[in-house]
Amino acid sequence: MKRLIPLFAALLISGAAFAVEPSEMLKDPALEARAREVSKQIRCVQCQNETIDESHAEIARDMRVLVRERILAGDSNEQIVGYMVDRYGDYVRLQPRFMSSTLILWFGPLIFLLLGGLAVASRLKRGGDAAEPLTPEEEAALASLNDSGEKAP
Numbered sequence: 001m002k003r004l005i006p007l008f009a010a011l012l013i014s015g016a017a018f019a020v021e022p023s024e025m026l027k028d029p030a031l032e033a034r035a036r037e038v039s040k041q042i043r044c045v046q047c048q049n050e051t052i053d054e055s056h057a058e059i060a061r062d063m064r065v066l067v068r069e070r071i072l073a074g075d076s077n078e079q080i081v082g083y084m085v086d087r088y089g090d091y092v093r094l095q096p097r098f099m100s101s102t103l104i105l106w107f108g109p110l111i112f113l114l115l116g117g118l119a120v121a122s123r124l125k126r127g128g129d130a131a132e133p134l135t136p137e138e139e140a141a142l143a144s145l146n147d148s149g150e151k152a153p
Helices: 004-016 029-039 058-072 077-088 100-126 136-148
Strands: none
């Protein structure tokens, strides 16, 4: 069992390496760290909700290479993200900007949570739907079922 622990740990840590291939990595560790930081902000246009750092898609590889080229060209992180947005659209931002067209993304979950809370509160305030009392005919039918030992439908 003790031999399996390092194997499982290696498998878990290997997930942290993501999809970046050694041939893509920059020689300078500081620049490579910047590339990783920028890559974690950019969504793969083919794989939904995966960063280009995590994705194994060919387009993600091309995007990672492009990020590293922009870093070597001297662009700042913001300039690189802006370049990718200009090239691929706002969709590539993993976290959308706060603007009028994205308000529903930012406030939608809160609105649904509040509406659900109001629905639950109003339901609790009403006390739920009380059952209507049985009519005399229904009471008689129930009593006859109890007397005969049959089960009610």
